[in-house]
Amino acid sequence: MSSKYKILVIEDESNIRNFIGAVMNANEYQTLEATTCEQGILMFASHTPDLIILDLGLPDKDGVEFIRTIRQTHTTPIIVLSARTSEEDKIESLDLGANDYITKPFGTGELLARVRASLRNNRPGAGAGSLPGEKFTLYDLTIDYDRRMVFMSGEEIKLTQTEYNILALLSYHTGKVMTYAAIIKEIWGSADDGSIKKLQVNMANIRKKLGSKPGDNQYVINELGVGYRMNEENL
Amino acid sequence: MKKYKIMIRDGIFTIFTLLVLFAINLVIEIVFDTRTLIPMIFVLGVFLVSLRTQGYFWGITASLLSVLAVNYAFTFPFYAFDLISPECIFSAVVMMIVAVMTGALTTKLKTQEKIKAESEMERMRANLLRAVSHDLRTPLTSIYGSTSAVIEHYDTLSKEQNLKLLGDVQKDSQWLIHMVENLLSVTRIDSSKVSLKKTPVVLEELIDSVLVKFHKRYPEQGIVIEIPDDFISIPLDPILIEQVLLNILENAIFHAKGMTELILRVELLDKKVLFSVLDNGCGISPDIQEKLFSGYINHSDAPTDGSRSNMGIGLSVCSTIIKAHGGSIHAENRKEGGARFYFTLQLEEAHE
Numbered sequence: 223m224s225s226k227y228k229i230l231v232i233e234d235e236s237n238i239r240n241f242i243g244a245v246m247n248a249n250e251y252q253t254l255e256a257t258t259c260e261q262g263i264l265m266f267a268s269h270t271p272d273l274i275i276l277d278l279g280l281p282d283k284d285g286v287e288f289i290r291t292i293r294q295t296h297t298t299p300i301i302v303l304s305a306r307t308s309e310e311d312k313i314e315s316l317d318l319g320a321n322d323y324i325t326k327p328f329g330t331g332e333l334l335a336r337v338r339a340s341l342r343n344n345r346p347g348a349g350a351g352s353l354p355g356e357k358f359t360l361y362d363l364t365i366d367y368d369r370r371m372v373f374m375s376g377e378e379i380k381l382t383q384t385e386y387n388i389l390a391l392l393s394y395h396t397g398k399v400m401t402y403a404a405i406i407k408e409i410w411g412s413a414d415d416g417s418i419k420k421l422q423v424n425m426a427n428i429r430k431k432l433g434s435k436p437g438d439n440q441y442v443i444n445e446l447g448v449g450y451r452m453n454e455e456n457l
Numbered sequence: 458m459k460k461y462k463i464m465i466r467d468g469i470f471t472i473f474t475l476l477v478l479f480a481i482n483l484v485i486e487i488v489f490d491t492r493t494l495i496p497m498i499f500v501l502g503v504f505l506v507s508l509r510t511q512g513y514f515w516g517i518t519a520s521l522l523s524v525l526a527v528n529y530a531f532t533f534p535f536y537a538f539d540l541i542s543p544e545c546i547f548s549a550v551v552m553m554i555v556a557v558m559t560g561a562l563t564t565k566l567k568t569q570e571k572i573k574a575e576s577e578m579e580r581m582r583a584n585l586l587r588a589v590s591h592d593l594r595t596p597l598t599s600i601y602g603s604t605s606a607v608i609e610h611y612d613t614l615s616k617e618q619n620l621k622l623l624g625d626v627q628k629d630s631q632w633l634i635h636m637v638e639n640l641l642s643v644t645r646i647d648s649s650k651v652s653l654k655k656t657p658v659v660l661e662e663l664i665d666s667v668l669v670k671f672h673k674r675y676p677e678q679g680i681v682i683e684i685p686d687d688f689i690s691i692p693l694d695p696i697l698i699e700q701v702l703l704n705i706l707e708n709a710i711f712h713a714k715g716m717t718e719l720i721l722r723v724e725l726l727d728k729k730v731l732f733s734v735l736d737n738g739c740g741i742s743p744d745i746q747e748k749l750f751s752g753y754i755n756h757s758d759a760p761t762d763g764s765r766s767n768m769g770i771g772l773s774v775c776s777t778i779i780k781a782h783g784g785s786i787h788a789e790n791r792k793e794g795g796a797r798f799y800f801t802l803q804l805e806e807a808h809e
Contacts, residue, residue, distance in 0.1 A: 309696075327634050419690065422659045426688050429661070436661055436682055437668025444662040446695040 226252040227341060230271035232262035232288065233303065234281050242275060245330045251337070259283040263291060266298075273341055275333075276320075277303045278311055286315055293319040299340035303328075309447045316401045316448070323399065339397030339454055358393040360455060361440050363432065365393055374432065384409065385428050388421070392442060392452040401449040425450065467510035471519050478502040479526055486531070495531045496548060499523035503552050507559035516556035524549040581777060582643065584751070589640060589770060596629035635707075639774045642700045646781040653781055655692040660684060660723060660730070663695060667702045667721075675710060683722040691730055691802055697778045698802070701786075704771035705734045705798045713738025713796060729801045737795035741788055749788050750776035775800075 229246055233239045234257045243253045254269055256262040259280045266274070274292070278285035289300055302315045302323040312323045321340045324333060358365040364373040370386055372379045381389065387409050392400060406417045425442065432441055443451040482495050503523055507516030528545050529538055539545065603622040611619065646653065664684055671680065702721070709719055716738035724731045741749065750772050772788075779786040779800045786800040 327630075419657065422657075422662075422690065423688055426659060426661060436665040436684065437672065437680070439665050439669070443669075444666050446658065446662060446666045446699065447656055 226250055227273065228252050228254060228269060228271040229337070230254045230256065230262065230265055230269065230274045232256045232259070232265075232274065232280065232285070233277040234258065234279075235277070238277070238303075241330075242333070245334065246337075249334060257281075259285065259288045262288055266292060266296075271298065273337060273344075274298060274300045275303065275337075276300055278315065279305070286311075286318060289315055289318045289320050297344070299344045301336055301340055312448055313401050313403070316399060317403060321398055335454075336397070343395060343398055358390075358396075360393075360396070360453060363441055365390060379431050381428065381431060382424075385424055385431070388424055389428055389442075392450060396452045397454045399445050399449050399451045405449065463511055467515045470509055471506045471515045471522075474502050474506055475519060475522055475526070479530070482531065492531050496527055499527055500552060500555055503556050504559050507556045508563055513557060513560045516560045517553060520552035520556040521549065523552055578777075581751075581773065585640075585643060585770060585773060589636060592770070593633070593636065596633050599629050600626050636770070638700065639704070639771060642697055642774055643777055645694070645697060646777060653694050653697070655694055655782075657690040657692050658695045658698075660689040660691060663691075663693075663698065664702075664721070664723070666695070667699050667706075670699070671703060671706055674707075678710060678719065680706070681718060681720045683720060685723065685725050687725070689725065689730065689804075691804060693782060693802060694778075698782070701775045701778050701800070702732070702734070704775050708771055708798070709734060709736045709738065709796070713740075715739055716795065725804075726801070728804050730804055731799060731801050733797055733799035735791065735795065735797045737791075737793070740790040740794060741796050746788065750786060 229251050231239055231242050231246075231253055233242070233255075236257075239255055239257075243255065246253045254265055254271060256265045257280075259282050262274075262276070262280075265271075276285050276288060280288075285302065289302075292298065292300065297319075299321040300315075300319070302312070302320045303326055304311050304315070304323050305326055315323065321343065322336050324336055354368060356367055358367070362375045364376075365371075366373070367390065370390075372381055372386065372389065388405060391405060391408050402418050402421060403413065406413045406421055409421075410417065428442065429439070434441060439453075441453055443453050445451055478498055478501070482498055485494055485498075486492060500523075503516060503520045506519040507513075510516065524545065525538070527548065530536060532539070532544070603626045607614070607619055607622050614622075661684065664682065668680065668682070671678075706719065706721070709716060713719075713736040716736045718737050720733075720735040722733045722735065724733075776786050779802075782802055784801050784803070786798070788796060788798045791797050
């Protein structure tokens with residue numbers, strides 16, 4: 223890494239800002255701080271950070287407004303800090319273009335993992351699909367995008383077209399939570415009443431074929447009530 | 458839509474009751490050769506209808522129909538109406554009074570039951586609050602004390618001592634987080650009027666999510682999972698039910714002394730799902746079994762080794778959550794030793 227990544231932390235609680243700052247600095251990230259939505263937008267414009275950590279409950283405006291403003295022009299990754307009780311907030315901010323969320327209270331390890339994943343996913347080309355010859359590997363799982371085939375420890379796993387599409391989609395966005403709505407839109411185009419159920423059934427089949435057991439799900443992580451996330455190897 | 462359905466159901470009940478009583482009267486008239494019992498039996502019918510139906514409409518309808526029936530079939534002139542006789546008008550008035558009074562009484566009874574349920578909920582919340590605020594003091598004292606010690610004596614304390622103090626702070630705040638999560642769960646079931654926001658949740662994903670969280674908190678504790686292989690989707694509030702399962706599992710860790718096996722079992726019953734958590738620990742002592750879910754367990758019942766364990770708050774939260782889902786939660790000792798906690802949830806959304 224030649225230059226440090228710049229991270230903009232928008233949070234009105236100074237204690238939380240302090241410890242995020244301390245952890246980020248200790249891990250070779252440079253931090254910028256803002257306490258309001260307005261200030262955050264100004265800081266963003268003048269410093270062009272590589273990543274934004276955003277608290278949803280800001281004093282002047284809802285953090286969701288910030289996402290909306292930034293997403294009109296930029297794709298800079300945004301990690302949302304949310305309170306535990308509101309799945310609606312999570313889903314809304316993800317669907318508006320936030321890259322990830324982390325629920326308060328959180329540990330520093332968790333936060334760092336999300337920051338790394340978001341920075342990695344924002345490299346040019348990531349998330350858009352696959353390059354020719356590219357393969358996805360996670361523990362024993364390999365996805366061969368060119369041949370549309372999936373392997374576990376070298377052994378081919380027979381997936382249906384839909385199951386493959388879902389798994390590939392999640393793998394393009396490794397580490398990022400995809401909401402049910404976002405997955406449904408990508409896979410089936412349009413949504414109806416039975417869509418979520420259809421997705422859940424497909425996901426159950428994928429889990430079965432990958433040999434995932436409850437409590438030992440190495441590949442696709444459940445975000446109950448929100449969506450799914452492709453796991454990433456612990457760094 | 459719902460009202461309309463209830464109306465039809467009540468109407469059918471009214472007509473059915475009156476027809477049955479009419480038939481009984483015909484039989485009585487033939488067998489006993491007397492008509493003195495007939496008005497009495499119709500009054501009974503009106504009473505039954507007012508008791509079982511909603512509002513006043515069907516009770517009053519039943520009383521009018523009864524008067525007509527008595528007038529038509531059982532008084533002179535037989536099988537013809539004679540509506541202007543004072544006897545007929547008088548009996549109509551009496552029947553009507555019975556209907557209205559029964560209706561008023563039933564309504565009053567129903568409101569009283571509702572009030573009782575609400576105050577029960579209120580009492581539970583008050584208990585919880587009392588217990589929690591008491592229990593918050595200990596970890597807060599420890600956090601405040603440890604951090605003060607580190608700040609004031611940073612240089613004189615050894616690195617190990619500093620780390621030990623900070624480690625205690627971390628542990629205590631983690632305990633506080635769990636406590637606050639429980640409290641948040643209860644506030645989520647706010648006011649008895651608003652029903653829960655249930656979403657269809659896949660059983661396997663729910664259990665997976667619970668286990669991931671549980672392993673994070675207690676990495677050494679293994680759990681045996683027994684769940685059906687089928688795809689099962691249950692309407693529930695995922696955060697709340699997750700909390701229930703975590704609380705019960707955590708309870709086993711704290712209280713089932715000598716436990717070597719912890720089982721989380723889910724079974725499919727007819728239109729219901731039965732969740733049970735089984736351990737082979739010391740079982741539930743009879744003195745606390747009755748107040749297990751009430752939040753009433755006081756500190757003399759708490760473990761004496763100084764370990765904190767949410768002292769029954771977790772279980773009373775479970776009970777509140779399961780009640781709000783329309784189920785009930787129970788605990789018993791197993792024949793083979795240890796305790797069994799279990800609750801059921803509806804597989805499908807109830808239609809009424």
